[in-house]
Amino acid sequence: MSNTVSFSKQGAIGLIKVNNPPVNALNQSVRAGLKTCVEQGLADDGVKAMVLICEGRTFIAGADINEFAKGMGEPGLVPVIGNMETAAKPIVAAIHGTALGGGLEVALGCHYRVALSSAKVGLPEVHLGLLPGAGGTQRLPRLVGAQAALELIVGGGHVPAAKALELGIVDEIVDGDLEAAAIAYAEKLLADGSGPRAIRDIAPEAAGSEVFDNFEKSIARKQRGFLAPFHIIKSIRAAFELPFDKGMAREEELFMELMRSSESASQRHIFFAEREVAKVPGLAKDTVKREINCGAVVGAGTMGGGIAMNFANAGIPVKLLEMKQEFLDKGIALIRKNYENTAKKGRISMADVEKRMALIEPTLSYDDIKDVDIVIEAVFENMDVKKEVFKKLDSVCRSGAILASNTSTLDVDEIANVTSRPQDVIGMHFFSPANVMRLLENVRGELTADDVIATVMSFSKRIGKIGAMVGVCDGFVGNRMLHQRTRESAYLVEEGASPEQVDKILFDFGFPMGAFTMADMAGLDVGYKVREERRKAGKVEKRDSVWIDKIVELGRHGQKTNAGVYKYEDGRTPIPDPIVKALIAECAKEAGIAQRDISDQEILERCLYPMINEGALILEEGIAARPLDIDIIWINGYGFPGYKGGPMFWADQIGLQNIVDAYAKYAKQFGDHYWQPAPLLAKLAKEGKGFYDL
Ligand code: 3H9
Numbered sequence: 001m002s003n004t005v006s007f008s009k010q011g012a013i014g015l016i017k018v019n020n021p022p023v024n025a026l027n028q029s030v031r032a033g034l035k036t037c038v039e040q041g042l043a044d045d046g047v048k049a050m051v052l053i054c055e056g057r058t059f060i061a062g063a064d065i066n067e068f069a070k071g072m073g074e075p076g077l078v079p080v081i082g083n084m085e086t087a088a089k090p091i092v093a094a095i096h097g098t099a100l101g102g103g104l105e106v107a108l109g110c111h112y113r114v115a116l117s118s119a120k121v122g123l124p125e126v127h128l129g130l131l132p133g134a135g136g137t138q139r140l141p142r143l144v145g146a147q148a149a150l151e152l153i154v155g156g157g158h159v160p161a162a163k164a165l166e167l168g169i170v171d172e173i174v175d176g177d178l179e180a181a182a183i184a185y186a187e188k189l190l191a192d193g194s195g196p197r198a199i200r201d202i203a204p205e206a207a208g209s210e211v212f213d214n215f216e217k218s219i220a221r222k223q224r225g226f227l228a229p230f231h232i233i234k235s236i237r238a239a240f241e242l243p244f245d246k247g248m249a250r251e252e253e254l255f256m257e258l259m260r261s262s263e264s265a266s267q268r269h270i271f272f273a274e275r276e277v278a279k280v281p282g283l284a285k286d287t288v289k290r291e292i293n294c295g296a297v298v299g300a301g302t303m304g305g306g307i308a309m310n311f312a313n314a315g316i317p318v319k320l321l322e323m324k325q326e327f328l329d330k331g332i333a334l335i336r337k338n339y340e341n342t343a344k345k346g347r348i349s350m351a352d353v354e355k356r357m358a359l360i361e362p363t364l365s366y367d368d369i370k371d372v373d374i375v376i377e378a379v380f381e382n383m384d385v386k387k388e389v390f391k392k393l394d395s396v397c398r399s400g401a402i403l404a405s406n407t408s409t410l411d412v413d414e415i416a417n418v419t420s421r422p423q424d425v426i427g428m429h430f431f432s433p434a435n436v437m438r439l440l441e442n443v444r445g446e447l448t449a450d451d452v453i454a455t456v457m458s459f460s461k462r463i464g465k466i467g468a469m470v471g472v473c474d475g476f477v478g479n480r481m482l483h484q485r486t487r488e489s490a491y492l493v494e495e496g497a498s499p500e501q502v503d504k505i506l507f508d509f510g511f512p513m514g515a516f517t518m519a520d521m522a523g524l525d526v527g528y529k530v531r532e533e534r535r536k537a538g539k540v541e542k543r544d545s546v547w548i549d550k551i552v553e554l555g556r557h558g559q560k561t562n563a564g565v566y567k568y569e570d571g572r573t574p575i576p577d578p579i580v581k582a583l584i585a586e587c588a589k590e591a592g593i594a595q596r597d598i599s600d601q602e603i604l605e606r607c608l609y610p611m612i613n614e615g616a617l618i619l620e621e622g623i624a625a626r627p628l629d630i631d632i633i634w635i636n637g638y639g640f641p642g643y644k645g646g647p648m649f650w651a652d653q654i655g656l657q658n659i660v661d662a663y664a665k666y667a668k669q670f671g672d673h674y675w676q677p678a679p680l681l682a683k684l685a686k687e688g689k690g691f692y693d694l
Helices: 028-043 066-070 077-085 102-109 124-128 136-144 146-155 161-167 178-192 209-219 228-241 244-259 262-276 302-313 325-344 350-359 383-396 412-416 450-462 478-494 499-509 515-522 524-536 547-553 578-590 600-620 627-637 647-654 656-670 679-686
Strands: 005-010 013-018 049-054 091-095 098-100 112-116 120-122 172-174 295-298 318-321 360-363 374-377 402-405 425-430 439-444 466-471
Touching (some): 013 178, 028 049, 049 178, 102 120, 112 161, 120 161, 124 146, 124 228, 136 228, 228 244, 302 318, 302 360, 325 350, 374 383, 383 402, 478 499, 478 515, 478 578, 515 524, 524 547, 600 679, 647 656
Parallel strands (some): 091 112, 318 360
Antiparallel strands (some): 425 439
8 A cells, every 4th residue: 555645435435545745746656546546446345436635735736746857657647547537436536725737637537526615726837848748638628628728728827716616627616624525525426326427528619720829829929938838739739639549649749748858857947946945055944033014115216116015915014115205106106006007907906906005104204114024125226325224224123123125236234234233134136127026136144144034035935026045246146147248248249249139149049138128128327327336436347348338328228218229119119220330330440349240159158158157156155055046036037038947057958068168269269357267167067067066
């Protein structure tokens, strides 16, 4: 008998119980246990029907993802489910928590499904770069039709029980004691003479080819570069075009293709990295966290307002502090507008808008925030201004309150040192728009207390963010690496590449947009001011490239002025501008740079390899504890394509020696100031290792 699945009897009902914490994943032991228990129930004449139920917090949440890399042993999930579906006695799945992936596929192999009203079901394999490989793409469409199946499986979302009932995925919603309710349901089936009922026997409703073609068109842009969504469409199409067994064979073929793909390997890496990133190395697991029941945000600009919305979205009361009534009014009006737009799209109700607005309390007085548990400062990015704010916070806030700064570049230790409590000070770098972007780059100062770190990391999750913990340095992890790409892309253009060529290479690599389109969107004046500040602080580049500054000095600040690196006729679409081309050529001439044709390969290498090299330095310095912290930051904050797994994972895939070799090539061409490989990169390459072997 399996040690994860047990069989017992309650009268005529055989009870199959799965107990494989934490999420009852379908590892080899569970599959073998299910097989044996179903056989046992079938062999026992006293058993007339069976109930499949799970212990712990959830129904089966899917195949065991840990098994994928090493290969899944016998019995396979497909025959285990097949045996259930063709069993001569009715089997009822009793669902609580989340029935996901292989878990829902097992439930679909059962003849009936009952669920608690709090339960959710779904086929989220797409997020792992996979498709449901145990009949999900063949059975679900037979229940819900082509369009709904496409939306559910390509979307990969969790469907609440009520909706699942409406769609016909579950047969009944129950409350209270699930086991008792499922047994009663099975007994009623027996009393009514209702026997087994296999989804495989349902003839799918006819669906024309255009349903699939239109769906594919509708996702083409958003899912660019991903493989799984398109394979899923093919597999669902097979459910409508082929008999069940042939459809299953097609599903398996497509599943195996995905399983072998680098896209899925990258996405599976991210799945575990997203969970690992929350565990800060060196921080004791049992660190007692500070309680957060209310907060405050200082600064009601776009960033501050977005941060306040995160509190309200999570149901946490927050005070929004500004110095002037008009700024406060403007900030609150913007928040309301954002919420109302979300309501217009149907994502929240108008009642939700009011509920959330009521949680945000505007104030002009520091005195009003003296009792809150956490304050996040989001004022102008200037050290003197931030220091003033922190001195004030130090004087008014209650002892033990967490004092966080939303700085994206400034030294958190310098800020902490103006207070009498540097142990309570931390960086929380939100990304714009702060109410949308998932990343939260949390920055620990030299003296930040462990319980503050633990609290901020768990608070990040509570407000729906992925928190990554990093150390203090110029630009932290994300912007420090981005700086490398920004610098090289400007040089490349000066040397003869066009901005649109550089942008196309980055777009084709998988970024949502290229470096210059992004700069135009963010506002070229922003970078201009940063460069000015850096020059003032003596942080000058060895090779200064001035063409972008000259563009700004012409009053071209990007999209908002309808002209930047590109011109904009409709306010949105970048169009190459001959004026800019001429200006670049002139700057190159003045700097004594002969313009030349530059290959796409050179652009890719010079934009991306220095980022990876910087990542290696960041690891060596301990600013990021692990390569996965860097990958998570780049995927969630900077649009690095998920199907490439993040810069450090991608570097391992292409081989570190190739990067070192490219460095040697460019060092010959440009000198080694910017082309000196980080010692860690050189060492790992020499040993034939990758960052993930560290
Ligand atoms: C599949 O089913 C393929 C089939 O179609 C075909 C097969 C032939 N496996 O997320 P949490 C671990 S593909 C192994 O923090 P929550 C997770 O790593 C699968 N481990 O909890 C973590 O470990 P640790 C389709 C798994 O409450 C711990 O459980 N299914 C798996 O926030 C707790 O997880 C999915 O994609 C797994 N399948 O959320 C569902 N799932 O504590 C994936 C979780 O050591 N899972 N772990 O860090 C989820 O979405 C969430 O975990 C869930 C719970 C919503 C269930």
